[in-house]
Amino acid sequence: MANLATALEIVAVDKVFGTGANAAIALNKVSFSVHDNEFFTLLGPSGCGKTTLLRIMAGFETVTDGDVMLYGKRLSDLPPDKRPINTVFQNYALFPHLSVAENVSFGLQMLGRGKAETAKRVADMLRLVHLEAMADRKPSQLSGGQQQRVALARALAPAPKVLLLDEPLSALDLKLRQHMRIELKQIQQETGITFIFVTHDQEEALSMSDRIAVMSAGQLQQVGSAEEIYEAPKNRFVADFIGETNLFDADVISNNGSGLRVRIAPGMELEADGNRPDKRETCVSIRPERIVIGTDETVPCVVDKLVYLGTDTHYHVRLGCGTLVVVRAQNDQGTKGRFAPGDAASISVAPGAAKVLVD
Amino acid sequence: MSNLKRYPGFLPMTIFCLILLYAPLLIVMVYSFNESASITRWGGFSLVWYRDVFFGIEAAKYKAAAWNSLIIAMSAASCATVIATCAALAMLRGGSFTGKSASFALINLPLMVPEIVTAVATLIFFSSIGFQRGLLTILVAHIVFCIPFAYLPIAARLQGIEAHYEQAAMDLYASRWRAFRLVLMPLMMPGIIAGFLLAFIISLDDFIITNFVKGAGIETLPTAIFGAVKQGIKPDIMAISTCMLMVSVLFVTASYFVNRLGNQNN
Ligand SMILES: Nc1ncnc2c1ncn2[C@@H]1O[C@H](COP(=O)(O)OP(=O)(O)OP(=O)(O)O)[C@@H](O)[C@H]1O
Ligand SMILES: [Mg+2]
Numbered sequence: 001m002a003n004l005a006t007a008l009e010i011v012a013v014d015k016v017f018g019t020g021a022n023a024a025i026a027l028n029k030v031s032f033s034v035h036d037n038e039f040f041t042l043l044g045p046s047g048c049g050k051t052t053l054l055r056i057m058a059g060f061e062t063v064t065d066g067d068v069m070l071y072g073k074r075l076s077d078l079p080p081d082k083r084p085i086n087t088v089f090q091n092y093a094l095f096p097h098l099s100v101a102e103n104v105s106f107g108l109q110m111l112g113r114g115k116a117e118t119a120k121r122v123a124d125m126l127r128l129v130h131l132e133a134m135a136d137r138k139p140s141q142l143s144g145g146q147q148q149r150v151a152l153a154r155a156l157a158p159a160p161k162v163l164l165l166d167e168p169l170s171a172l173d174l175k176l177r178q179h180m181r182i183e184l185k186q187i188q189q190e191t192g193i194t195f196i197f198v199t200h201d202q203e204e205a206l207s208m209s210d211r212i213a214v215m216s217a218g219q220l221q222q223v224g225s226a227e228e229i230y231e232a233p234k235n236r237f238v239a240d241f242i243g244e245t246n247l248f249d250a251d252v253i254s255n256n257g258s259g260l261r262v263r264i265a266p267g268m269e270l271e272a273d274g275n276r277p278d279k280r281e282t283c284v285s286i287r288p289e290r291i292v293i294g295t296d297e298t299v300p301c302v303v304d305k306l307v308y309l310g311t312d313t314h315y316h317v318r319l320g321c322g323t324l325v326v327v328r329a330q331n332d333q334g335t336k337g338r339f340a341p342g343d344a345a346s347i348s349v350a351p352g353a354a355k356v357l358v359d
Numbered sequence: 360m361s362n363l364k365r366y367p368g369f370l371p372m373t374i375f376c377l378i379l380l381y382a383p384l385l386i387v388m389v390y391s392f393n394e395s396a397s398i399t400r401w402g403g404f405s406l407v408w409y410r411d412v413f414f415g416i417e418a419a420k421y422k423a424a425a426w427n428s429l430i431i432a433m434s435a436a437s438c439a440t441v442i443a444t445c446a447a448l449a450m451l452r453g454g455s456f457t458g459k460s461a462s463f464a465l466i467n468l469p470l471m472v473p474e475i476v477t478a479v480a481t482l483i484f485f486s487s488i489g490f491q492r493g494l495l496t497i498l499v500a501h502i503v504f505c506i507p508f509a510y511l512p513i514a515a516r517l518q519g520i521e522a523h524y525e526q527a528a529m530d531l532y533a534s535r536w537r538a539f540r541l542v543l544m545p546l547m548m549p550g551i552i553a554g555f556l557l558a559f560i561i562s563l564d565d566f567i568i569t570n571f572v573k574g575a576g577i578e579t580l581p582t583a584i585f586g587a588v589k590q591g592i593k594p595d596i597m598a599i600s601t602c603m604l605m606v607s608v609l610f611v612t613a614s615y616f617v618n619r620l621g622n623q624n625n
Pocket of ligand 1: 017018024025026044045046047048049050051052053200
């Protein structure tokens, strides 16, 4: 588990590409810190600035404003080859003219490590990624998954302080991806190196990370553990991007200090966690799996549509006022087969399920 | 493509073109082995003209010309390749700089300028700065017109190499120079070799510019052949031409295999 010393700190980083009329803001006042020994994930939709931020950390891109600190030392003026940071590139960028072993030893040779030390380290790294038998092959003779492991071994070999990974699993098929998630996490724990992992896949982020930074359009939205991000999203974007949710524009009825009593639809009032002083209206999020579908007539509704998902079914139900609500129920709970489109039903929300959001 | 063969007149047309292209070459090659001194009548197979070229009374002259050609082609191709490699790196990896499109035009302009214009201009240039004409003037002129020929395959190759490779090298603690030496240059090598070979052949073959800028008494193979032909076509010219043709074929074949090897590696 991560201890709380700060390894890498991003301080109010701005990045603008181009000038004048062509200027595009890729990063806007992004600040966060990554703890020592942490598996930290940058998560966000395509084009939100993840790669740009990673390239700034690695030194391939300069900041327009702000700073990057590594263990309290400014990195901004150091060229890439002077930073104790290594990268696993999105397309791996293995050197095609060198063998697997030569690829893995490249960084050690550049650092001037001895022959014996280098050979031992290369052997260790290849064992770590299960490629001992492939040492003499050229990258073009490997499968995509194997190339991905070589890229990982090559970046880990010099024992960097921080390892950057730019969507390293995106080119692999689903089964291999799921397998590599577990393996990457294991390697991070074994080596004790701080990982900064970039992905646009929220499932990947939730399943691997100690903490996640959610980004959108060049701005940081929220930083927190997988549970925090999922259970207590700060705003509409995070709630919507991570998993699935029902968003309601609710009226605030009363404020009891720790939460609000809100009306999310006519006749449907409930307590929501969070606070928004002086607001008459607010956005409220309720996850589909925290709503129960039944027939006890608490909040009457009509089943609109069923979406079968294997382990679960999504029930799209319509409230009396016309609001559509998605309910998720496991297929072994006795709900299976009880409802068909057009049936009358009712829903109830689990206590603590409703969250107040900042828009 | 296979349908092409069905067009009426395809076969005669093809044969006609092939004859036009290769018959003169074939005649030169065949008659270089002619026993008789006639250039039209076949007198049986013999290597007499080759013996004449290599050991006859004019052998010394041809040998000197051949050495000049080789030395100039070697040096000019080497210099042009180095310059073209630097130019390609600046154009394709140097980011954006003022005068980039102008530089691109300047590098490739020699391909468009009529050779005779370049020849006259070069001659005037050397005279005006008082440069003694000789081997050195030929070399300088050859380096200049070889640069675009070396540049084209090198730039084409570099264009196909993603910037990620150098970045990965620098990410792994290689300085800019080592990233170039250990990663980028090996990847560029097929293009560099192809550029060198092309420049070599172009230099070996050049007549017009060489004829203008060479000093009195200094000959390269093409100018020596031209000089000899002026006094009447003798079969030993055919023997020399066949030798040169073989050298060219050798180099083109080599560059083909280098390219194929390079493509296999990636
Ligand atoms: N060199 C550049 N010049 C101009 N704009 C750029 C440059 N690099 C990135 N951008 C812009 O910056 C924004 C962020 O790009 P970035 O590559 O960081 O996105 P990303 O989050 O990595 O997306 P993806 O998930 O698709 O890889 C995009 O709008 C992109 O168009
Ligand atoms: Mg990206």
